[in-house]
Amino acid sequence: MTEKSHAHALLGKLEDYIRNEFPVDAGIGKSPRELYEPITYILGLDGKRIRPLLSLLAYGIYKPNPESILSQAAAIEVFHNFTLMHDDIMDNAPLRRGKKAVHMKWNNNVAILSGDVMLVKAYDLLLPTASDKLGEVIRLFNKTASEVCEGQQFDMNFESLESVHEEEYLNMIRLKTAVLLGFSLQLGALLAGAEKSDAQKLYDFGVNIGVGFQLKDDLLDVFADQEKFGKQVGGDIISNKKTFLLIKAMELAKGEDAEALNYWLSLTEFDKEEKVKAVHKIYEKLGIKAFTEAKMNSYFEAGFAQYEAIHYKNKDYFHELKKITQDLIHREK
Structure with missing residues (x-):
């Protein structure tokens, strides 16, 4: 097998599984149609499926046939999209992955209720877990789900605060974004029967990489090449979003x-363009890009140190998971 074939094959099987669970004609035979169509819609919006893929590859590191946990991997994707559906309502976001957000295509009430069904379905998809592991899986899933909600609440709280400390921001993105990546890896390892110490290292790896990914997003929003970025550079500056860059600039500016x-x-x-240019100039003067890169790289380095310390059984899956993560780190959009 080639280096990328595991992920490619697993993604294909995952897509088939999700389409079978949430068919395009979901409203036929399921009533009311308005409750189920939004679920199929958001799951069909070209998501990268990174989280369930991490679960499948983590399983493959320890045990053959990761296809056996497609249901549990799909549960993570369904939960992730449930959070996005509700986040879009709270943020009043018009678009999701370039298409109308669910609450814009239908309405807020439909999006709330469809999201509720998605959360229930996520639990349903975890049920095929062996009885000796199901309790722990549900406990860890519940912990992660609660933390994601905590992160979202912190993020909303930050909007009304005059200042946010660096550690507060890093904790918020750890909760809102990173813990689900960590759980995705931990879940695959646990289902494969890996040692709990390895499952914990994979969790810690995912959390550190997740924080690094968000810092990368913060950085790209300001310093990306517009042609490669695919969306407006400086959106965070325009909205006064309290990213790591702004928090650091407010700390350093005199x-x-x-x-x-x-x-x-x-x-x-x-004038949006004028504001972006002016704040960008301040960031450059204060060396904010270098500060952000240093912080981001410290998380990536910590994560890979944890990853290299695990005791893997299948080196192909081990190296492929590492390469996929590195490719995400070096993305330019």
Whole structure:
């Protein structure tokens, strides 16, 4: 097998599994149709399926036939999309992956209720787990789900705060984004019968990589090549989003830099391009890109140190999971 064939084959099987569980004609035979069509819709919006793929590959590191846990892997994808459906309502986001968000295509009430069904379905998809592992899987899933909600609440709280400390922000992205990546890896290892110490290392690897991924997103939003990025560079600057870059700039800016930054943050009406250029210039002067890269790389390095310490049984899956993660780290969009 070639290096990429495991992931390619597993993604194909995962897509087939999700389509069978949530067919396009989901409303036929299931009523009311409005409850089920949004679920099929959001699951069909070209998601990368990174989280369930991590579960499948982590399983393959320890045991053959990761296809045997397609149901549990799909549970993670369904839960992830449930959170996105509800997040879009809270953020009043018009688009999801370039298409209308569910609450815009239908309405808020439909999106809330369909999301509720998705959460129930995620539990249903975990049920094929062996009885001796099911209790622990549900416990860890519940812990992760609660933490994701905690992260979302912290993120919303930050919108009304004048300042957010670096550690508060890092904890928020750990909860909102990273713990689900960690659980995805941990789940695959546990289902494969890996030692709990290895499953914990994989969890810690996922969490550290997840925090690094979000810092990478923060960085790309400001410093990406517009042609490669695929969306407007500087969106976080325009919205005054409290990313690591802004938090660090507010900490470091003194004198005229602080005055200029506060000026742009205080405006309710402004030229978007002018604001992006002005704040970008402040970031460059303060060396914010280098600070962010250093913090991001510290998480990546910690994560890979944990990954290299696991006791794998299948080196092909071990190396492929590592390569997929490295490719995500080096992305430019």
